[in-house]
Amino acid sequence: MLLFQEKLGELVPLEKDPFKLEREIQVLVERNIETIFSLELVKSEFSVGDFRLDSLAFDSQSNSFVIIEYKKGSSYSVIDQGYSYLSVMLNNKAEFILEYNEQNQKTLKRSDVDWSSSRVVFVSPSFNSYQKNSVNFKDVPFELWEIRRFESGLVALEKIESSSKESIQSTTSSTTNTVIQEVSTEVASYSLEDHFRNVNPEAQNLWEILKERLEDLSDTKIEPKKANISCKRNGSSFSYVSTRKKELRIEIHRGNIKLDGERSKGFFTLDDPKGLAQEKSWTWKDGVIGNLYVIPFSKPEQIDYLMYLINQKYESLE
Numbered sequence: 001m002l003l004f005q006e007k008l009g010e011l012v013p014l015e016k017d018p019f020k021l022e023r024e025i026q027v028l029v030e031r032n033i034e035t036i037f038s039l040e041l042v043k044s045e046f047s048v049g050d051f052r053l054d055s056l057a058f059d060s061q062s063n064s065f066v067i068i069e070y071k072k073g074s075s076y077s078v079i080d081q082g083y084s085y086l087s088v089m090l091n092n093k094a095e096f097i098l099e100y101n102e103q104n105q106k107t108l109k110r111s112d113v114d115w116s117s118s119r120v121v122f123v124s125p126s127f128n129s130y131q132k133n134s135v136n137f138k139d140v141p142f143e144l145w146e147i148r149r150f151e152s153g154l155v156a157l158e159k160i161e162s163s164s165k166e167s168i169q170s171t172t173s174s175t176t177n178t179v180i181q182e183v184s185t186e187v188a189s190y191s192l193e194d195h196f197r198n199v200n201p202e203a204q205n206l207w208e209i210l211k212e213r214l215e216d217l218s219d220t221k222i223e224p225k226k227a228n229i230s231c232k233r234n235g236s237s238f239s240y241v242s243t244r245k246k247e248l249r250i251e252i253h254r255g256n257i258k259l260d261g262e263r264s265k266g267f268f269t270l271d272d273p274k275g276l277a278q279e280k281s282w283t284w285k286d287g288v289i290g291n292l293y294v295i296p297f298s299k300p301e302q303i304d305y306l307m308y309l310i311n312q313k314y315e316s317l318e
Helices: 022-031 033-037 078-090 093-104 129-134 177-184 192-196 201-215 300-316
Strands: 004-007 010-013 040-048 051-059 064-070 119-124 142-149 155-160 220-224 229-233 236-243 248-257 278-283 289-297
Touching: 022 033, 022 040, 022 051, 022 064, 022 119, 033 040, 033 051, 033 064, 040 093, 051 078, 051 093, 064 078, 078 093, 078 119, 078 129, 078 142, 078 177, 192 201, 192 220, 192 236, 201 220, 201 236, 201 248, 201 300, 236 300, 248 300, 289 300
Parallel strands: 064 119, 119 142
Antiparallel strands: 004 010, 040 051, 051 064, 142 155, 220 229, 229 236, 236 248, 248 289, 278 289
């Protein structure tokens, strides 16, 4: 990645300001974990079993735990470490629930968590080709993020994307095969086909129309999840698509309202002159009120106005 600064019409390369210690990366990410990953930090340096996890986080959008590991070198296997961490999580669910409740004064139950969406995120200034290739499968529950720091306090993050359609379960002769199989029985990967397997052609056609328009938006990634299809910009979701028999339902999250009436950072309000979006809310067990918009998409001719609504949330994530 090349970064420049414009000075009097000329582009001047930015000098790198490398991280000296893993701890520097960890402190920076943990302080900005909501901005970077849209996650809630549960515990720094969380010990469980024989392991100490750098950061334990919670994804309120998928109701799942996320383990974040920070690295400076490249002499480690992301496959071995990643699956070992997920295995210890799945075998110690009560410890993760207890830690979350103690840190947040909440009453999260084991059944409230979508363990199938658990994942491990590795953050490092760089990954070697072996590490990148080792996670180049369609269904590994890992993410690799490269982080670089430059002069003037600029920080760049880039996610290493998988391009393979192969499953890691098709691999053989691996010392971690037993662990991989064990984790894979609980941690699942979902595809677009999973969401459209039982819908009518009308809903499939609506998705093709919407997908084409979403892909025109820069920095957009479409990620199938268990309950819906998440549409993300730079790692943050700006809309969720769920299927019905003959139509689609688009959700746009607004944010939370605390007991004292304080709204969460970036609380979103939609400009909807046609009144197509329906406002929905629910109350978490701690009394915090969650809010979202639900937009039905049942006719192809609605696409322009639908994109007008979606674009508002998309633009708010700049």
